[in-house]
Amino acid sequence: xxxxxxxxxxxSVPEGAIVSLNCTYxxxxxxxxxxxxxxxxxxxxxxxxTYSSGNKEDGRFTAQVDKSSKYISLFIRDSQPSDSAxxxxxxxxxxxxxxxxVFGTGTRLLVSP
Amino acid sequence: xxxxxxxxxxLVKRTGEKVFLECVQDMDHENMFWYxxxxxxxxxxxxxxxxxxMKEKGDIPExxxxxxxxxxxxxxILESASTNQTSMYLCASSxxxxxxxxxxxxxxxxxxVL
Numbered sequence: 001x002x003x004x005x006x007x008x009x010x011x012s013v014p015e016g017a018i019v020s021l022n023c024t025y026x027x028x029x030x031x032x033x034x035x036x037x038x039x040x041x042x043x044x045x046x047x048x049x050t051y052s053s054g055n056k057e058d059g060r061f062t063a064q065v066d067k068s069s070k071y072i073s074l075f076i077r078d079s080q081p082s083d084s085a086x087x088x089x090x091x092x093x094x095x096x097x098x099x100x101x102v103f104g105t106g107t108r109l110l111v112s113p
Numbered sequence: 114x115x116x117x118x119x120x121x122x123x124l125v126k127r128t129g130e131k132v133f134l135e136c137v138q139d140m141d142h143e144n145m146f147w148y149x150x151x152x153x154x155x156x157x158x159x160x161x162x163x164x165x166x167m168k169e170k171g172d173i174p175e176x177x178x179x180x181x182x183x184x185x186x187x188x189x190i191l192e193s194a195s196t197n198q199t200s201m202y203l204c205a206s207s208x209x210x211x212x213x214x215x216x217x218x219x220x221x222x223x224x225x226v227l
Contacts, residue, residue: 008153034215043117043203043218044156088156090216100171101216105155 003027006089006104015113019076023089023104026070030091030102033065035074038086038106047087048074079111116140117219119204125225132191134222136204144207145187146216147171147179149200156203162187194226 006023013019021035032051036044048063050056056063062075072091076083086106093100120135138145146161148171158171160179168179176198180188187206191198201223205216 006155036218041221041223043220046215046217049215100158100161101156103156105153 001026002105003102004089004091004104007107008105010108010110012110012112013079015079015081015111017079017111019079019083019109019111021074021076021087021089021107021109023072023091024070025072025091025102027093027102028067028070029093032092033063033072034090034101035061035063036088036090038088040085044088076109079109081111081113084109084111117204117206117217119202119219119222121222122220123223123225125227126191126194127227128195130191130194130226132194132224132226134189134191134202134204134224136187136189136206136219137185138187138204138206138217139185140206140208140217141184142206142208142217143184144216145181146205146207147177147187147189148203148205149173149198150203150221151200159189194224196226198224199226200224 004025035048037047038044053065053067060077064073086108088106089104090101117138147159148156150156162168162181178190201221203221204219207216
């Protein structure tokens with residue numbers, strides 16, 4: 001079993017839809033949770049970063065962490081064609097010196113006009 | 114803005130060649146990382162470095178080595194390239210744990226070994 005599971009998609013939605021992207025994980029020691037966006041043939045770029053449980057909002061994006069269920073989500077409101085990309089979740093342990101991240105395999109999102 | 118640059122976007126090499134992939138960051142970050150990304154497997158950590166001349170093996174170090182002679186530069190070396198090393202290689206850097214703990218990625222090098 002992988003430490004971090006993520007549905008590969010693709011997830012196809014019309015413009016304006018609310019998108020929900022999810023990851024589950026098995027290691028309850030994870031404390032830092034991140035979402036990266038990766039456009040085709042580019043490197044991942046950091047979208048959202050949260051520590052421990054709770055919600056964090058940034059514009060159209062909301063990151064949610066439920067540590068009791070070992071489940072994290074990224075919500076995108078009013079999705080745009082420019083949101084079409086692969087979304088990677090990543091997480092790391094507290095108290096590590098080197099921030100070794102464990103990544104999901106990514107969910108490909110397609111937003112059609 | 115954090116900037117991580119990689120020496121080549123696309124590279125084609127032959128089996129058995131020695132391959133150097135270079136990464137440079139301009140944010141004075143202590144930590145640097147090399148990953149490879151393959152469909153269905155996600156990002157896998159090859160090596161990382163937390164200081165000049167220091168290196169640690171990641172999850173898949175076999176067939177690779179690294180060099181960090183200067184803080185801003187981290188090189189990945191394929192001693193004798195093989196076809197199963199055809200992949201997207203991504204470099205990343207991050208600041209110390211007491212900071213944001215996030216990693217910033219370069220644009221990637223797509224390596225094809227023939």
